[in-house]
Amino acid sequence: MKNIIYTIMAISICLISGRMLYSVIGGLPASLYGMIMYCLLLQLGWFNPDKVQQANQWGIKHMGICFIPAAVGVINHFELFQRHGYSIVAIILVTTFILITFVGILAEKYLTKRSKPAVDAEDY
Template identity: 25%
Template sequence: MKYVRQFGIILGITFIGEILNSIVPLPIPASIYGLVLMLILLVTGVIRLEQIKETGVFLIEIMPMMFIPAAVGLMVSWQSLESILLQVIVITLISTVLVMVVAGKITQWIVYRKEGHQDERDVI
């Protein structure tokens, strides 16, 4: 019963994210609204981590299975994708490297700041 309650909390917050997506006229996915709402509720203590931890861990463990429909969708639309495959590969590689570099630099900056370094030139 504990898992049903935890899943219900997560599902409720996701539903509120969907409602916010339809109300707020910004081009932000509903899942982002739900994630931000969950973060706010966890930080403020309205929801404690213990109230959703086991179900959250379970959902993260099964996350790879959630990519199966997307992979099947790619296989189904292969005819359309085949003509622009090279462009898609190049864009994917460039954006992946860019995201890795930016995330690494930001992480380094945060770690250096946390350790007491004030000079940003040490990081970059």
């Protein structure tokens, strides 16, 4: 129970900070600023990843409930999908490929840089 409260507080702090950042900077949605801050604070160790892991996994497991409103939006604008369906699918595929490629390149670059073993002076 403590971990759930800890996770809710951590996410709430980041979302509120994201809203404040959005009001100052603008540009990206406030929730995206909050997610970026949440990820950064987890990476920096300000939030304990072990405490938020279980609650975050539960949220991801039940995330499908969040997409029901999106499905309703698709049904409400079905005529747009009839007219521009192929274009929308093409855009989704191309941007997904670009995003996955970009994330893969960055992950490979940064993860291989971290995992290279240190060279001892005795090897020379």
